[in-house]
Amino acid sequence: MARITNRAPGARAFWVRGDAAPRLLQPGESAELDLLDAEDPLVAAWAASGEIVVEAPPDASRRDLRRRRPAAGREA
Known part of the structure; x- marks a missing residue:
């Protein structure tokens, strides 16, 4: 699983496990694939040229560590 962002001027197609057709990412679009x-090698070449950015997907188990404001009328 990877988070991919398309920075190319045109759409890029990615073959995704379990899908019958490639997944098309439009310019500026990001998806976890x-x-x-x-x-x-094509994905590696796009990444090396800066046309796409490949990152690890965000960790779903991490929670938002920012302190939330208490509801009105309640103490912190």
């Missing part, structure tokens, strides 16, 4: 081939 389970790529069919994580070592795809």
Whole structure:
């Protein structure tokens, strides 16, 4: 699983595990994708040229550590 952001001027297609057709990312769009081939040379070339950004997906188990304001009429 990877978080991919398309920074290219055009759309980019990615083969995703379990999908019958490639997933199209429009310019500026980000998505968490389970790529069919994580070592795809085309994805590596796009990343090396800066056309896409490949990152680890955000950790869902991390909670928001910012302090939340108490509801009206309640103490902190």
